[in-house]
Amino acid sequence: MARRSVALGDRRTSGPNPVDVHVGGRVRLRRTLLGMSQEKLGEAIGLTFQQVQKYERGANRVGASRLFDLSRVLDVPVGFFFDEMPTDVAASSPAQRPGVGRPAPEQELDPLVKRETLELVRAYYKIEDASVRKRLFEMTKALASASGRDSGKSED
Structure with a gap:
């Protein structure tokens, strides 16, 4: 039936x-x-x-x-x-379906709700050696800072 x-x-x-x-x-x-x-x-x-x-x-x-x-x-x-x-x-x-279940535009811009962010944080905390984690953290901050300074330059 x-x-x-x-x-x-x-x-x-x-x-x-x-x-x-x-x-x-x-x-x-x-x-x-x-x-x-x-x-x-x-x-x-x-x-x-x-x-x-x-x-x-x-x-x-x-x-x-x-x-x-x-x-x-x-x-x-x-x-x-x-x-x-x-x-x-x-x-x-x-x-x-179109328009259903999509994140609000402000959420799309928020890096804290992106899958990539979650995966990065999980991978970071899987590093058991605290000194390696700290060095990675410092390196990431330095790269972000350098990227911010370079944002006015054009890419080739």
Whole structure:
């Protein structure tokens, strides 16, 4: 029996969201790679095997706290569940529609909200030697200062 389309604001859906289906498939993949049954996974995160089945089919969305629990039990980073997502699936997300889910213009200019900044900070703190970290910090400040002085010059 086909599902009836349900109006959600200005969009219509006719079944599970493709992103939810992808995430569920990644849950199933990791669970089976570990040789774990749906029942054992359910016990580990406080669910019935039927609820695990619904997650794996994409019939139920996986909330943030549940995704965190799944990543711990399945011993993978949260990002694993989104890896290898086809571009058409990612594009089906409502946030990918024009004008929806885009950062405000002032956020686009703020370097503190950029992914690059977060990756840089994470990499910096992975440097275990505090003296190396300090030298890198000082070097970065010097480069930024020199760049500011050179900003009036034209580039070749």
